[in-house]
Amino acid sequence: MGDTIFGKIIRREIPADIVYEDDDVLAFRDLNPQAPVHVLFVPKKPIATLDGATAADAELLGKLLLAAAAYARREGLADQGYRTVINCNEHGGQTVFHLHLHLLAGRQMHWPPG
Numbered sequence: 552m553g554d555t556i557f558g559k560i561i562r563r564e565i566p567a568d569i570v571y572e573d574d575d576v577l578a579f580r581d582l583n584p585q586a587p588v589h590v591l592f593v594p595k596k597p598i599a600t601l602d603g604a605t606a607a608d609a610e611l612l613g614k615l616l617l618a619a620a621a622y623a624r625r626e627g628l629a630d631q632g633y634r635t636v637i638n639c640n641e642h643g644g645q646t647v648f649h650l651h652l653h654l655l656a657g658r659q660m661h662w663p664p665g
């Protein structure tokens with residue numbers, strides 16, 4: 552598994568608009584936002600895809616979800632609602648192969664996604 556642009560952001564080698572950080576998770580604004588709020592939550596551990604996660608990552612994946620939910624609550628997004636998305640591999644539309652959770656908010660979401 553090679554390094555990715557998100558690895559460079561985690562190591563502060565390239566800039567990003569970071570909105571949250573703890574020991575395990577970093578969150579920053581998506582460069583190409585698809586909603587008024589579009590934040591990416593990434594585990595600092597470089598897991599390439601959700602398919603590459605194992606039982607050993609269960610706590611980390613839980614932290615990723617809870618970090619996004621806590622951020623949404625803090626930012627006043629939770630009552631109106633939001634969407635979280637993890638794209639996996641080609642048909643999922645994944646383009647950056649460092650696992651990440653999209654948090655999208657600030658507009659009505661639609662289903663099914665295109």
Ligand code: AMP
Pocket residue numbers: 556567579580581582583584591637638644645646647648
């Ligand atoms: P995905 O298609 O699920 O792999 O999502 C990758 C996301 O990363 C896309 O929404 C991109 O707009 C976003 N992205 C790519 N490069 C950067 C960057 N340097 N900083 C912030 N977001 C980025």
